[in-house]
Amino acid sequence: MLKRIVYSFIFSTVAVLALESGDSIPKEIQEKLNLETDKVYVIDFFASWCKSCKKELPLVANIYNDNIVQVVGINVDKNKEDGEKFVKELSLPFPIFYDKEKHLIKTFDPLGFPAIYYVKNGKVLHVIFGAVKDIDKTITEDIKSIK
Amino acid sequence: MQLKNFNSISKITAIAIVASNALYAENYVAVEFLQYDENNNRVSVSAPSLSASYDIGTDYTIKADFVHDAVSGATPSWQPDSSSGASSRDNSGDYIYEKQTFDEARNAGSIMLTTRFENRDELYTGIDYSRESDFDSKAVSAEYMHYTDKSHNQSINFGVSYGMNEILSYDYDTGSGASQKETSTSINIQAGISQIINNHSLLKVEGFTILDDGYLTNPHANIVRDYGTATQNLITENRPDKRTAYGVNLKYISMFGDNLSFKTNYRFYTDDWDVTSHTLDNDIYYSLNKKITLGAGFRIYTQSEANFYNKKKDFFTDEKFASSDERLSQFDALTYKASIDFKQNDSISYNLGGEFYSQSTGLDATMFTAGMKYRF
Amino acid sequence: MRKYLLMTMSFSLFMGCSLIEEVKPWEKETLAKPTMQFAGLHPEVNKFESHIYYSKEASKGGSGVAGGGCGCN
DSSP: OOHHHHHHHHHHSSSSOOOOOOOOOOHHHHHHOOOOTOOOEEEEOOOTOOOOHHHHHHHHHHHTTTTTSSEEEEESSSSSSHHHHHHHHOOOOOOOOOOOOOOHHHHHOOOSSSSSEEETTTTEEEEEEEOOHHHHHHHHHHHHOOO | HHHHHHTTTTOOHHHHHHHHHHTOOOOOOEEEEEEEETTTTEEEEEEEEEEEEEEEEEEEEEEEEEEEEEEEEEEEEEEEEETOOSEEEESEEEEEEEEEEEEEEEEEEEEEEEEOOOOOOEEEEEEEEEEEEEEEEEEEEEEEEEEEETTOOEEEEEEEEEEEEEEEEEEOOOOOOOEEEEEEEEEEEEEEEEEEETTTTTEEEEEEHHHHHEEESSSTTTTESTSSSTTTTTEEEEESSSSEEEEEEEEEEEEEEETEEEEEEEEEEETTHHHHOEEEEEEEEEEEESSSSEEEEEEEEEEEEOOTTOOOOTTTTSSSSBBGGGSOOOOEEEEEEEEEEEEESSSSSEEEEEEEEEEESOOOOEEEHHHEEEOO | OOOHHHHHHHHHHHHHHHHOOOOOOOTTTTSSSSSSSSSOOOHHHHHHHHHHHEEEEEEOOSSSSTTOOOOOO
């Protein structure tokens, strides 16, 4: 019994490692996000309170509309209504998942915010954290080299 | 005069304020109307202001503001007591501490640029300019904020500003009334550290020093020398031409639940004029709903008197430095404040606020603010 | 006496450090609220308020370096 308590304590204090390039995304998350095989996805974590997100998301929406790459948005607002209102305000055209309990973002555990992951076949290919100028151009160039 | 002292104040646009706002920068234009009134028909100030902020991409924010102060009223200083037969500054009559009337306008503007680097450190650079009929002030400032950790939970900041003031002093003492241009400079250095305590609290500690050099006297404030003697006279006060100040600022802000935030700010100040002060400023904001936010707060202030200050007319004889300016005296002050913010929609919001300020010197004042902000 | 002082300081430092939590960038929703800024909801009003205090009181500083020194008191 004591051994069990000690092991639980040890494992509960071990930090979950952030997903980095080369890491695999858990299968249940791939299924939840409807990630198809052999397709490159841009997974974009954002929130309504993130001012950089407000600038970047319309640019990300453009590359989705131009069929440059598949995009999946994950909103992490504590209040889902705030997230929905934000999505509507920006007219985001790509699929959005609402992660108010933060299960998804805790798995990815990005070091910055907003956070963009390039994903293919369940593997993280590249990560971009924080505000990036001309993010649409950056993603377009990156996707060209991946494809 | 009191007016000049009121208007020549450093433009406390607070790089710290800009710093915190820049992290959450948004484009806006805001108009604010501020009205300040003192008791006993002393000073009254009407100050409409206009400010705007604009993000240029993700790496730059430019902020500008302009204020027009129309100041009128009267502030107390030693004057010839006409009821005693006195009619000029150096005579055998008596002196009385009473209000001097004035009317003045000031225009002031500032521009600030925030530059964000790849690691999201920030550099703030600003210029300020203020002008009125007998006072001119120019200042430049720069501050750098550096994140010390990857999660941006801790940052350090270091800033410097340099200000140059031109004051028109009047030669009341010889009765000629001739004016002379005097100058002073001010160097302000501030450094601090900010630490996020948890996901709903933040602490900031800063130290500062201010070095003033040049004409620091109030040319419209008088003292009485050699009262009750054959050589008694009323002359302009005289302050040292240097002033070195140090201080520490502690700020803490925290959210309780989803709707109530509490902010406290303690400042310790001391200088080589022997003025030491303690300031404790507290504010709470309560979000009643998505549209209305109520604010309330109070400020407690206490200061010791300058070592060359005395309010009595029979005190000063041949002291080099002397002032009877009440603002250099020992006193306490309390401020009570309340405000309401109404968000009409995501673009437009209105604010209304009131403050009551009371000093143990007998000065009471009210300040009302009303404004509108348009975000885009 | 020195030993007790050192122990007290070390304990305080440890307690202080343990009170500080690591907050992830995506956990800063509350900290991003306008009511959680040191500048308050209206920096323009704060500026005017500071202006008044600096003209009516003998001390100054601590609000940032913008604007340079003060010729007011």
